Amino acid sequence: MxxxxxxxxxxxxxxxxxxxxxxxxxxxxxxxxxxxxxxxxxxxxxxxxxxxxxxxxxxxxxxxxxxxxxxxxxxxxxxxxxxxxxxxxxxxxxxxxxxxxxxxxxxxxxxxxxxxxxxxxxxxxxxxxxxxxxxxxxxxxxxMGDWFVPFISITASVGVTAPPLLLGLYVGARRRLMESLRERADSLERELQLLAERAEERAEWARNEERTRIARDMHDVVAHRVSLMVVHAAALQAVARKDPEKAVKNAALVGDMGRQALTELREMLGVLRSGDGAGVARERAEAVPLAAVRVAAAAAASRAADEGGGSAEGPCLSELDELIGQSAAAGMMVDLSVEGEVRSYAPEVERTAYRVVQEALTNVHKHAAGAKTYVRLAHRVSEIAMQVENEAPSEVSSARLPSGGNGLVGMKERVSALGGVFVSGPTDAGGFRVSAVIPAS
Structure with missing residues (x-):
């Protein structure tokens, strides 16, 4: 009350x-x-x-x-x-x-x-x-003299009025000052409480972002190579008795891909153990306001992807030929075309472009095995564009590869984090198309 x-x-x-x-x-x-x-x-x-x-x-x-x-x-x-x-x-x-x-x-x-x-x-x-x-x-x-009457009158009136008036003004001013300081202290306490709540929100957001990044990195590392391994294993099962020499070649490819997948997993786990990767999003979220940390931490997550103890650079566009060669070795018909003057980009741009192509090829292995695929890469003045489009599959894949539905989401998150545009969807001919445009800087 x-x-x-x-x-x-x-x-x-x-x-x-x-x-x-x-x-x-x-x-x-x-x-x-x-x-x-x-x-x-x-x-x-x-x-x-x-x-x-x-x-x-x-x-x-x-x-x-x-x-x-x-x-x-x-x-x-x-x-x-x-x-x-x-x-x-x-x-x-x-x-x-x-x-x-x-x-x-x-x-x-x-x-x-x-x-x-x-x-x-x-x-x-x-x-x-x-x-x-x-x-x-x-x-x-x-x-007394004539001066006494005005003197005593003025002295008495001022003596009765001035002291309580001045004392009251002083006490009132002091009281208002104390109330102002109390209100300011209460305001500061509310601001500190609000900052603590916002810091907790940022920390919670950072934890969720980190879990999402780790899941996306695990998907990037495992999905492509394991998909190729399953495809090669299916081919190995089909030709084991008819063509032993090709079966041996496919078995060697499966082994190589398995070793590469284990190496990438080991490097990523090394980053997580050292704390370099696990703390990136959280540190950035606590250092800047929540509105800015969403873009910064997303870019940091893209930069942190694929960084390991001995592989600081991660994949780049120069490795696309090897990536496409692996898909071709698994029986996929892949046509690569490059437009514009080839040049180097920032590491996060090249990694994201590589991962988009890699995930698109993985989806072709999963859902359209044997379909001819076209990979187009365009180097423009201020951006780089890529498109992966496959024709309608002639038959259903026998590899029975599982799909969690996170590949397209991960690609869109990576591209959006760098300020790019990502579009995917079926084509009129029954195939599927993945397109992305990423700013060059």
Whole structure:
């Protein structure tokens, strides 16, 4: 529960005291001040009643009611000051005036209102003091020069008004400063909590990205060579009795591909053990904002792919002939055409282009064995384009290669990470086409 006073100040603290007080301690303090002020004004009401010619009981009651208004000083400081100004001609309410001005100055009221009420209190005290001193001089109670009346009037009015007013302004400014610092500390705490939550989100995203990258790298390393091994094994089974010499050749090819697959797996596992590959996405995710880390970490994942203990460069476009030769050795009819001036590219661009062609050929082995395949590579001014298209298969493959459906997704992720465009889909002739365009820089 919170409260808002008439001074416009919203108190955000929970109320634990009665009525408008935030704490019981404040209520007790105001009660004591109101009691002392009521006693003072009641005592001062006796001479006021005699001078005014009214019953003493009326003067005492009037003083007690006026002095007890200190009880509402926190809720309505304006009322307290106005009452003190109103009873100043009766020479009552010294404590009421002092405490009222202090409370008014310490409140959140506009400065012009505080200045106006303080000016009224100063003027009222000045006039009352001047009149009383003049009367004393006239009655002969004081025998001073003409300078004494204005001097005592100004001194008394300033002495009663200025100290509580200045103290209240100081306390109010200090209170606002403390509240501002508290709000700033709360804001910083919320920002730190938000940063911690975002850091946790980035870490979780990095872990997911790393798992995806490892799965994609495992797929790139294993799928192509194992697919070729299965194709060769099927061919080996078919010609084992009819053509022993070709069977021996196919067996040697299966062994070579198996050793190459084991070598690449060993290199990749070496990277994971050393932590160089496993921490790439996470380190980048924690170092930059979440919006930028998606592109940066994806590119880092593409750069980190195929890096190993002894093979830092990874596959490149110059190895396409060997890749196509392996597919041709497995019985696939592959036609490679290159357009434009051959040149070198950034390592991540060449690796991605190589992997796109490799995965496309793997898919042909899986789903269109024996179909003629066309591999086109175009070197352009600011980009490199590749297309792998196979004709409709003449028969269903007997190799029965499994497919997880992640090959095309992995290719699209690699190309998109470098700002390229990837398109795949069936052709009108019943075949399948994979196309990709990657910026050269």
């Amino acid at each position: 919170t409260t808002t006073g008439e001074d416009g100040k919203g108190d955000i603290r929970a109320l634990t005291g009665p009525w408008w007080w935030a704490r019981w301690r404040s209520a007790v303090l105001d009660g004591c001040l109101a009691l002392v002020s009521a006693v003072e004004c009641a005592a001062e009401g006796i001479p006021f009643a005699r001078d005014a010619g009214i019953p003493l009981a009326v003067g005492v009651a009037f003083g007690m009611v006026a002095g007890s208004t200190l009880l509402v000083r926190r809720m309505w400081p304006i009322v307290v000051v106005l009452v003190s100004v109103a009873i100043s001609p009766a020479q009552m309410g010294f404590l009421l005036t002092v405490v009222g001005l202090y409370t008014l100055a310490a409140s959140e009221l506009p400065r012009r209102i505080i200045a106006s009420l303080a000016g009224m209190s100063l003027l009222g005290t000045l006039v009352v003091t001047f009149v009383r001193a003049q009367q004393d001089m006239t009655n002969g109670e004081l025998d």
